[in-house]
Amino acid sequence: MERTRILGTGSAVPSRILRNAELEKLVDTSDEWITSRTGISERRVCSAGEDTATLAEQAALKALEAAALDPMDLDLILVATITPAMPFPATACLLQDGLGARRAAALDVSAACSGFIYGLAVADNFIRTGMYRTVLLVGAETLSLLTDWSDRNTCVLFGDGAGAVVLQGQRGGRGVLSTHLYSDGSQWGLLMAPGGGSRHPISSPEVLAQRLNTIKMPNGNEVFRTAVRAMEDACISALKHNHLEISDVDVVVPHQANARIIQALTYRLSLPPEKVIANIARHGNTSAASVPLALDEAVRTGKVHDGNLVLLVAFGGGLTWGSAAIRW
Ligand code: UT7
Numbered sequence: 402m403e404r405t406r407i408l409g410t411g412s413a414v415p416s417r418i419l420r421n422a423e424l425e426k427l428v429d430t431s432d433e434w435i436t437s438r439t440g441i442s443e444r445r446v447c448s449a450g451e452d453t454a455t456l457a458e459q460a461a462l463k464a465l466e467a468a469a470l471d472p473m474d475l476d477l478i479l480v481a482t483i484t485p486a487m488p489f490p491a492t493a494c495l496l497q498d499g500l501g502a503r504r505a506a507a508l509d510v511s512a513a514c515s516g517f518i519y520g521l522a523v524a525d526n527f528i529r530t531g532m533y534r535t536v537l538l539v540g541a542e543t544l545s546l547l548t549d550w551s552d553r554n555t556c557v558l559f560g561d562g563a564g565a566v567v568l569q570g571q572r573g574g575r576g577v578l579s580t581h582l583y584s585d586g587s588q589w590g591l592l593m594a595p596g597g598g599s600r601h602p603i604s605s606p607e608v609l610a611q612r613l614n615t616i617k618m619p620n621g622n623e624v625f626r627t628a629v630r631a632m633e634d635a636c637i638s639a640l641k642h643n644h645l646e647i648s649d650v651d652v653v654v655p656h657q658a659n660a661r662i663i664q665a666l667t668y669r670l671s672l673p674p675e676k677v678i679a680n681i682a683r684h685g686n687t688s689a690a691s692v693p694l695a696l697d698e699a700v701r702t703g704k705v706h707d708g709n710l711v712l713l714v715a716f717g718g719g720l721t722w723g724s725a726a727i728r729w
Pocket of ligand 1: 429430431434435438439514553554555557592620621622623624625628658659662686688716717718
C-alpha cells in the first residue's frame with residue numbers, strides 16, 4: 402500500500418529578533434507578563450525584502466536538500482498561509498517560480514494556524530489517489546504585517562517564519578497514517594483579521610481608522626480553552642482511528658500558540674513532557690508555520706527517529722483544528 406512519506410524537512414525565519422523588552426516600549430506590558438502568560442521570550446519579524454514567499458523558498462530549498470530531490474521532481478506545491486505575499490497570484494505560484502519547479506501545479510491553503518495539517522491532508526489525498534507522487538508543502542507566514550502594534554492583547558503573541566516538508570508516495574508501512582480535520586465556522590469572530598478583503602475593503606476609511614486589517618482576538622481566554630479541548634479531541638481521534646494508545650506515541654508536535662496550552666494538552670493526554678516539542682519561547686505563534694518549524698527543529702536536533710509514531714496537532718482561526726498521525 403502507498404503511504405505519504407516525509408522525505409525531508411526545512412525551515413527559515415527572518416534574521417530580525419523582536420524581544421519582549423522592545424514590546425515594553427510599544428504597549429503597556431512586561432517581559433514578566435509575556436513570559437509567564439505565554440512562554441514567549443522573542444519572535445522573528447520580517448524586514449524590507451523579506452516576505453511570505455521568500456521565507457517559503459528558503460524553507461523549501463532546505464527540505465528539498467534533505468530529501469535529495471530537485472525542484473523539477475515536484476508534481477504539486479502547496480503553501481499554507483493566511484498572509485500571502487500578494488492577494489493573487491497564490492504564494493505557491495511565486496514559490497514555484499523562485500524554485501524553478503516548472504512541472505508542478507501550485508495552490509495556497511487557507512486554514513489559519515491549522516493550515517499545515519489541512520495542507521498535509523490535501524497532499525496525502527492527492528498522493529494516495531495517485532494523482533501526484535511528489536509534493537512540496539510549506540507553512541509560511543508573516544503575521545507581523547497583520548499585527549496591531551498598539552493592541553497588547555495580541556501584539557505580543559505572533560511571529561514570522563516558514564517550515565517545509567517534501568512528501569512522496571511510497572510503498573510500506575511508514576508515512577502518514579491518518580489526518581483528521583475539523584472546523585466550526587460559527588466561531589469565526591473569535592480570531593480574525595476582518596478588513597482588507599471584499600467585505601471591508603482596504604480602501605474604506607473605517608478599515609484603516611479601526612485597524613480592521615489587523616488581527617482581532619476579542620476573547621483570548623475562550624480561544625485558549627477551546628484550543629486545549631479541540632487539540633485533545635483531535636489527538637484522541639487520531640489514536641482511536643489507528644487503534645493506538647497514548648503510550649505508543651513517541652513525539653507530539655503541537656501548534657505553538659501558548660506554552661500554557663501545550664502544558665494543558667500534555668497534562669490532559671498524560672504525555673511525558675519530554676515527548677512534546679515546544680519552541681514557542683524563540684518563535685511565538687507563527688500560525689501555519691508553527692508545526693512544520695517545530696517539526697524541522699525536532700528532526701534536526703535528533704528528537705525524531707525512524708519508526709517513531711509522530712502526532713501533529715493544531716488549532717486556529719476559523720475555527721479550524723486537526724491532527725495527523727505519522728509513522729516516521
Ligand atoms: O493560534 C491560534 C490560537 N491562539 C490562541 O490559542 C491564543 C489563545 N489565548 C491565549 O493564549 C491567552 O488567552 C492570552 C495569552 C491571549 C491571554 O492570557 P489569559 O491568561 O487568557 O489572560 P486574559 O485574557 O484573561 O487577560 C488577563 C489580563 C487582562 O487584564 P484585566 O482585564 O484582568 O485587567 C488583560 O488586559 O491580562 C491583560 N493583558 C495583558 N497584560 C500585560 C492582556 N495582554 C497583556 C499584555 N501585557 N500583553
